[in-house]
Amino acid sequence: MRMVSLRNVNFGYGDVPCLEQANVDIFFGEFVTISGQNGAAKTTMLKLMLGLLKPWSGTVELARRNAGGGKLAIGYVPQQIAAFNGAFPSTVTEFVRSGRHARGSWLRRLDQEDRRMTEDAIRQVGMWEFRHRKIGELSGGQKQKVCIARALAQEADLLVLDEPTTGMDQESRLGFYRLLQAQVKDYGRTVVMVTHNLTEMAEYLDRCITLERKEDGGWKCCTTTSCSGHFAPVG
Amino acid sequence: MLHYDFMQRAFCAGGIIALIASALGVYLMLRRQALMADMLSHVSLAGVAAGIYLHIDPTLTGFIAAVAGAVAVEYVRRAYKTYSEMSVAIIMVGGLSTAVILMSLARATNKSFTSYLFGSVVAVNRTELLLMGAVALVGGAFFYFMRRPLYQMTFDEETAKTNGLPVKWISLGFSVITGMIVAASIPIVGVLLVSSLIVLPAALAIRIAPSFAAALVISMGIGLAGVFSGLAASYQLSTPPGGTIAFVLLVLLVAGIGIRKATYKIRKLL
Numbered sequence: 141m142r143m144v145s146l147r148n149v150n151f152g153y154g155d156v157p158c159l160e161q162a163n164v165d166i167f168f169g170e171f172v173t174i175s176g177q178n179g180a181a182k183t184t185m186l187k188l189m190l191g192l193l194k195p196w197s198g199t200v201e202l203a204r205r206n207a208g209g210g211k212l213a214i215g216y217v218p219q220q221i222a223a224f225n226g227a228f229p230s231t232v233t234e235f236v237r238s239g240r241h242a243r244g245s246w247l248r249r250l251d252q253e254d255r256r257m258t259e260d261a262i263r264q265v266g267m268w269e270f271r272h273r274k275i276g277e278l279s280g281g282q283k284q285k286v287c288i289a290r291a292l293a294q295e296a297d298l299l300v301l302d303e304p305t306t307g308m309d310q311e312s313r314l315g316f317y318r319l320l321q322a323q324v325k326d327y328g329r330t331v332v333m334v335t336h337n338l339t340e341m342a343e344y345l346d347r348c349i350t351l352e353r354k355e356d357g358g359w360k361c362c363t364t365t366s367c368s369g370h371f372a373p374v375g
Numbered sequence: 376m377l378h379y380d381f382m383q384r385a386f387c388a389g390g391i392i393a394l395i396a397s398a399l400g401v402y403l404m405l406r407r408q409a410l411m412a413d414m415l416s417h418v419s420l421a422g423v424a425a426g427i428y429l430h431i432d433p434t435l436t437g438f439i440a441a442v443a444g445a446v447a448v449e450y451v452r453r454a455y456k457t458y459s460e461m462s463v464a465i466i467m468v469g470g471l472s473t474a475v476i477l478m479s480l481a482r483a484t485n486k487s488f489t490s491y492l493f494g495s496v497v498a499v500n501r502t503e504l505l506l507m508g509a510v511a512l513v514g515g516a517f518f519y520f521m522r523r524p525l526y527q528m529t530f531d532e533e534t535a536k537t538n539g540l541p542v543k544w545i546s547l548g549f550s551v552i553t554g555m556i557v558a559a560s561i562p563i564v565g566v567l568l569v570s571s572l573i574v575l576p577a578a579l580a581i582r583i584a585p586s587f588a589a590a591l592v593i594s595m596g597i598g599l600a601g602v603f604s605g606l607a608a609s610y611q612l613s614t615p616p617g618g619t620i621a622f623v624l625l626v627l628l629v630a631g632i633g634i635r636k637a638t639y640k641i642r643k644l645l
Binding site for chain 1: 405520523524526527529530531533534536537538539540580581582584585586587588589590
């Protein structure tokens with residue numbers, strides 16, 4: 141079953157196109173990465189998938205329901221989120237718990253289950269001892285972990301992460317890839333992640349989407365590849 | 376001092392506005408819209424001048440102008456996404472230039488603008504008090520029921536959108552509430568100092584609060600303390616209430632930051 145589908149999508153900023161005839165399918169329960177050089181429209185593609193940007197032409201379809209028939213929950217961690225307002229007066233727990241607000245009614249009272257999921261998410265990213273700290277006081281890598289914890293606490297059906305390992309050391313990165321793999325394998329979630337560390341995380345992935353520059357100019361084309369290195373152009 | 380009817384009304388009006396304006400301030404500061412209060416107060420002044428010139432209740436026209444300005448800023452903000460602060464400058468210029476022209480025309484009516492520019496909380500009448508109460512009720516309900524969506528949006532609008540929140544509408548609602556609170560605050564401290572009620576308590580609360588919820592409570596506490604002590608000082612010293620309240624709030628901010636820094640240094644030494 142398709143989670144996200146891009147068909148003949150064209151998009152650009154101003155008059156300058158940056159994504160041409162992109163065709164991508166991402167299925168339920170897949171762990172997929174998007175990679176490419178700087179300026180290759182990786183973030184743009186994520187935002188198109190999420191409906192945050194509207195394509196010039198072509199269609200973007202995002203599933204509305206999860207596999208169980210409930211409303212699809214999306215956990216999104218934007219690229220620049222770790223550079224958030226340093227003065228934001230929120231504790232790590234308060235911030236991660238806000239991921240639970242998006243489940244069900246925004247006015248519902250948070251219960252024991254919400255507390256447990258919040259605590260689990262903080263533990264999973266290794267931030268338990270910092271749970272009472274203000275997020276503005278954390279380092280870049282720690283902030284990134286907290287943002288990821290919020291997406292995990294949300295129990296999202298689709299996790300969309302834009303370069304989430306920026307600022308993390310290697311040990312944390314590898315632990316994080318395993319964590320995401322477990323989200324896919326154990327809970328059937330779908331993970332779409334922009335990364336520059338393709339080699340490092342190849343063994344955890346199902347598929348990767350590579351954005352490449354065309355030979356005839358500044359346009360980008362889109363190719364998908366299995367992680368065994370099998371290229372199959374679809375753009 | 377509290378046996379005077381006008382002082383009772385002043386404390387009542389000041390208390391109501393202090394609570395709601397300082398809560399609003401926390402969201403405005405974190406959304407990087409601290410100047411919005413200033414901008415809307417200037418737009419409101421244009422409404423006041425129009426009201427005087429057209430012989431309509433200036434409080435009402437000022438209120439309408441502030442709300443209209445808030446809606447306009449939201450639309451201009453969307454048009455200048457990358458430089459959203461530009462919307463504040465554009466609307467402020469529009470509001471202030473209209474105000475200057477209308478004030479010049481309205482001068483023929485021999486009405487003074489001093490109370491609108493600097494506030495006259497001791498001269499708050501029953502209608503203004505009722506208006507403030509109504510604004511506080513609507514604003515309070517908005518902040519209570521929207522506290523979670525506002526938290527998400529304040530942190531990151533894109534994430535809030537992917538969580539299914541109608542960010543556009545909530546943001547518009549927030550702007551309208553801001554316009555209403557600014558307009559209701561003008562009788563307390565006046566157009567020129569209205570941002571003191573909104574920004575100063577929040578500025579200190581954000582620095583010292585251990586959590587987001589605490590920031591809201593602390594901001595309201597500082598706002599209340601500033602307004603009450605400012606009013607009392609104004610009565611004792613026979614100084615203008617608006618300016619005294621703003622000055623007390625500024626003293627609280629400077630003292631609060633100073634104490635925080637000193638405490639931090641002492642802790643470091645120990």
